[in-house]
Amino acid sequence: MSDQPLWISFVVGFIVLNVLLIGMAYMTWAERKVMAYMQDRIGPNRTGPFGLLQPIADAVKLIGKEDLIPKFADKRIFVIAPLVSFVTAPLAGLVIPFGDQVTIAGRQINLYATDINIAVLYVLALSSIGVYGIILGGYASANRYSLLGALRSAAQVVSYEIALGLSLVGIFIISGSLSLVDILNQQRQTLDLFGTGLQIPNWFIFYQPLAFVIFLIAAVAETNRLPFDLPEAETELISGFHTEYSGFRFSFYFLAEYISMIVISLFAATLFLGGTDGPIADGAWWLILKAMIFLFFYIWLRTTLPRFRYDQLMGIAWKVLLPLALLNIVVTGFVRLAFNNQLW
Amino acid sequence: MTPEVLVFDILAVIAVIAGIGVVVSRNPVHSAVALVVTFVNLAGIFVMLRAEFLAAVQIIVYTGAILVLVLFVIMLVDMDDLPEFHGGAPLQRLSAIVIGLILLGEVAAAVLTRTVVGQPGPWNEETIAAAGGNVQVLGQFLYSGYVLPIQAMAIVLLVGTIGALVMARPDEPTTRAGGRTTGTISLGHSRGADLVALPSGAPPARVIHREDMRDGLVMVTSADAYTEHAAWAGTDVPSEPGAAEYPTGAGIGSEENR
Numbered sequence: 001m002s003d004q005p006l007w008i009s010f011v012v013g014f015i016v017l018n019v020l021l022i023g024m025a026y027m028t029w030a031e032r033k034v035m036a037y038m039q040d041r042i043g044p045n046r047t048g049p050f051g052l053l054q055p056i057a058d059a060v061k062l063i064g065k066e067d068l069i070p071k072f073a074d075k076r077i078f079v080i081a082p083l084v085s086f087v088t089a090p091l092a093g094l095v096i097p098f099g100d101q102v103t104i105a106g107r108q109i110n111l112y113a114t115d116i117n118i119a120v121l122y123v124l125a126l127s128s129i130g131v132y133g134i135i136l137g138g139y140a141s142a143n144r145y146s147l148l149g150a151l152r153s154a155a156q157v158v159s160y161e162i163a164l165g166l167s168l169v170g171i172f173i174i175s176g177s178l179s180l181v182d183i184l185n186q187q188r189q190t191l192d193l194f195g196t197g198l199q200i201p202n203w204f205i206f207y208q209p210l211a212f213v214i215f216l217i218a219a220v221a222e223t224n225r226l227p228f229d230l231p232e233a234e235t236e237l238i239s240g241f242h243t244e245y246s247g248f249r250f251s252f253y254f255l256a257e258y259i260s261m262i263v264i265s266l267f268a269a270t271l272f273l274g275g276t277d278g279p280i281a282d283g284a285w286w287l288i289l290k291a292m293i294f295l296f297f298y299i300w301l302r303t304t305l306p307r308f309r310y311d312q313l314m315g316i317a318w319k320v321l322l323p324l325a326l327l328n329i330v331v332t333g334f335v336r337l338a339f340n341n342q343l344w
Numbered sequence: 345m346t347p348e349v350l351v352f353d354i355l356a357v358i359a360v361i362a363g364i365g366v367v368v369s370r371n372p373v374h375s376a377v378a379l380v381v382t383f384v385n386l387a388g389i390f391v392m393l394r395a396e397f398l399a400a401v402q403i404i405v406y407t408g409a410i411l412v413l414v415l416f417v418i419m420l421v422d423m424d425d426l427p428e429f430h431g432g433a434p435l436q437r438l439s440a441i442v443i444g445l446i447l448l449g450e451v452a453a454a455v456l457t458r459t460v461v462g463q464p465g466p467w468n469e470e471t472i473a474a475a476g477g478n479v480q481v482l483g484q485f486l487y488s489g490y491v492l493p494i495q496a497m498a499i500v501l502l503v504g505t506i507g508a509l510v511m512a513r514p515d516e517p518t519t520r521a522g523g524r525t526t527g528t529i530s531l532g533h534s535r536g537a538d539l540v541a542l543p544s545g546a547p548p549a550r551v552i553h554r555e556d557m558r559d560g561l562v563m564v565t566s567a568d569a570y571t572e573h574a575a576w577a578g579t580d581v582p583s584e585p586g587a588a589e590y591p592t593g594a595g596i597g598s599e600e601n602r
Binding site for chain 1: 374401415420
């Protein structure tokens with residue numbers, strides 16, 4: 001636990017949340033631009049240079065829309081549901097370490113809001129609360145398509161959360177800690193590969209390549225992105241759980257989806273790619289660069305792969321990812337035991 | 345009043361109110377939502393007691409998995425189909441009261457032996473910190489001293505899973521294939537193999553009856569008289585050669601059944 005005063009943590013947390021919101025706005029812009037170039041189009045280019053003001057225009061448009069609540073909707077739950085998604089999405093960003101410490105006005109300030117000793121479980125717990133926004137929103141809309149989207153989402157998130165959590169167990173076995181700061185600090189050493197003098201960074205992707213692949217797939221499913229966006233599947237469910245949502249209530253879901261993409265990218269970069277560790281000049285920029293690679297990967301997937309069929313989706317989770325994750329845990333455990341706490 | 349007590353009071357009051365909401369709300373989904381609120385507030389209390397691991401597990405397992413499955417089922421059931429959701433038969437009420445009292449007694453006994461009688465366990469904040477933290481202590485305990493109970497629980501859960509699968513399975517494989525009324529569109533679907541192959545060739549042309557003709561139009565006398573009439577077949581053409589392979593549906597417009 002850090003010994004800094006509580007108010008500094010609050011300030012750092014406030015800054016992190018706002019940076020996430022701005023990052024989200026430009027994530028939508030980047031997604032449109034990248035998709036456009038991949039599809040041989042130009043993308044937004046009218047509002048500001050390179051269309052950089054497009055997110056602001058979108059926000060103004062969404063605020064201006066009529067706020068509709070269906071007649072037969074369960075009104076209280078209908079109002080609360082998008083907020084559940086929106087509130088839980090950025091909170092996971094609070095445990096991600098953006099660096100060590102900086103000294104501002106004679107005070108040592110940690111570059112993370114808090115270092116809790118179960119940070120990884122905290123992130124998983126938040127994502128499992130976030131799914132209630134989708135389920136309840138779909139239920140409260142009193143619309144069959146929305147309900148179907150909600151049911152799909154419930155089944156999908158519960159299934160993939162198991163794969164997501166189990167893929168991280170290998171990292172816990174190696175690092176012996178659930179704290180992201182500890183996990184990061186362990187990755188900042190250099191690794192002498194088999195004593196040959198070949199230096200590689202001590203990133204956990206080199207120990208856990210299988211877990212990395214499982215985590216990546218499960219993370220895409222967990223954020224309901226293509227090719228796993230069965231809960232909203234425009235072509236069959238008319239965008240599923242948020243069919244009945246309009247205006248700013250819809251944008252809460254939209255914000256939540258993009259923020260959780262950013263957060264899970266930061267999370268993946270910290271867990272597997274050494275976070276702020278880089279070849280020269282360690283710092284938050286390396287973390288941001290690595291997270292952007294993941295975000296690009298998300299967009300790339302979206303433009304490349306068609307949506308899965310529902311039974312394929314469940315089949316991947318239970319018949320492929322889960323056994324592989326369990327195998328990974330067993331192998332990691334044996335290796336750790338055999339090498340007696342020091343790998344290679 | 346220290347801030348910690350204030351925070352505890354807020355969490356506890358919300359948890360109790362939400363707990364009451366679980367029991368009294370008329371809509372089962374509202375009950376489930378109230379239960380979510382209770383769980384989250386309980387997790388907050390666990391955090392205040394320095395049991396962060398328990399809090400995270402409470403959220404991940406109960407809120408994130410079990411309650412989602414409960415909601416999954418509840419959402420599919422219409423409220424009006426559940427007349428006895430509240431109240432219920434006298435026997436149900438009686439058994440609910442008895443079981444509730446037994447559970448309350450168990451919890452009370454556990455709390456009383458630990459606090460009032462004064463048999464605190466070996467763990468306090470200092471010993472836990474010395475052992476490396478909450479997670480480490482829990483892990484060591486569960487997987488050294490309590491390995492057998494954990495294995496027994498795992499086996500019980502496995503048996504439960506297999507039992508559920510057996511109960512959910514249809515009785516006979518043959519009734520499954522025969523009972524299928526809707527086909528699948530995907531041609532590459534592996535499950536499509538057990539269905540009857542689609543008939544090939546053009547369907548037989550229907551004979552239009554003289555009495556159905558009114559001023560060049562065909563007036564249909566019954567609802568399904570011409571429903572399987574192919575658009576490409578001529579109106580007065582009798583059955584073409586090759587039409588015989590086409591399986592005539594029972595009764596629908598075939599000459600014998602009119």
